[in-house]
Amino acid sequence: MSRKSLLKVENLTFKYGAEPPVLKNISLDIAGGECIAVIGQNGAGKTTLAKHFNGMLKPVSGKFYVGGKDTGQLKVSVLARTVGYVFQNPDHQIFHDTVAKEVAFGLKNFQLPNELITARVAAALEAVGLTAHHATYPFNLSKGQRQRVALASVLALQTEVIILDEPTTGQDYRESMQIMNLVKQLHQNGHTVIFITHDMSLVAEFAQRAVVLCDGKILADGGVRSVFSQPELLQKTFLKPPQITALAQSLNGYAVPPDILKVEEMYELLKTRGEEIGCFN
């Protein structure tokens, strides 16, 4: 897939005040339509990097381009039309008295026509499974539900790029899957999706590309398969590949490839191997 570069980071360095740099000389090139997972330990600089993507933070040195435009002078509220950002804590943004109004907030800021706002709000609420709660007072919802309200309020903007900072925190397995399937759908519809997560199985299942941050530097950047097949590298930042990949790697001596990402893959592989050597007869 050789699509045109959409987000471009050039030798980006960032520090908070006089403290040592949080991001050191980062360069990244993200094409339109990619689905990228940013992983790494707490404090590795994942959120700091993501905040550059929508202009909330400006690089201390280096450049960041969105669609070829330098974001150095652009306001966050302007960049918001291109890059949507879902924050970790929904309570930092919710302030309306109904869920639907909350979701409509961004659309109103963009001064879209009313009919379009209503349609998009309905679509976004349906996508996060909160249609029934459109008139509910947001603070009567659970934290997980509020998280999805925040998600819907960004989804409704239908921005080209969507950034999700730990979208599955506080969600149960079913809700996590619901959110991640939504992410997958967005990606299939042509959006560029970047998500931060600590859950390696989500990375294996939903991302195409993984960027591993360690101590403010990019430790690895590539296809999920190739990143997870380097356990020594992941070890450096105390990440572990998904269990099924770890199993494949420990079975490496038995002609099992080290880059298996899903249980089904392993199942298929073992089944065909078994049939080949006649285990099942």
Add this chain to the structure above:
Amino acid sequence: MAALIEYLPKDSPVHRLNALTKFFWALFTLGFGLLFNDYRYLLALLASVLLVAALARVLQNLLPVISGLTVFAAMLFLIQTLFYNQGQVLFYLIPGVDWVPVTFQGLLSGLAMAARMMTIILSFLVFLATTRTQDIVLTLVEKFKIPYDYAFMFLTALRFIPSFLNEVKMVSAAQQARGHAIEGINPFKKIKSYAPVMIPLVLLSINKAENIAMAMETKGYCGGHRTSLRETKMKHADYLLTAALILLLVSSAAARAAGYGAT
């Protein structure tokens, strides 16, 4: 901004002093600052506060605050020079018609005002930066016999400011990311455009207060007689310094009564 009133753990002679001594020092600076009107006295006092900050190795951390205060000091200076119209006129701001006289005394009193404001604020900031908040509370409770509830309230309020400022940043970032902008020259529109930031902040603060209350109760707050792990002890240096400060304050009050440093 967030580091404005936070304790900066460092090893310095000032840090090692007892909280009470440093509190006396801040009070002394306040007293001295209010006592004298002469700009030379106040500039000297400002210099002494900066010296203490340097000795405590917090001068570097206070620099952003100092530069911020300088703006206010400059404003004070300007206002004072513009509205003080007694004494020897140096020049008129609007020449020809002789409007808005700028007087020599006006300049000096502006300078004194600016130096006084900076000195008083900085001395308390140095006190807070070099003293652990627990020690402040302990001193308030043990030495000043303030009920623990009030002392704790003070501590919590103090601790609340940096985290509140941090939340202001987070909330406005979250709203900007949804295309919200605080704009407009119309003051009513501007106030209205603050709502998306203000409302979540109020809700978050109420929520936080509730959580703190719950956490306090689970940790046995109000569960009976309190004892403290740390003891605040006055050392020789503390007694010596406090005595010197009191002596200095009394003698400067006497000097002021005798007519020194009046203007």
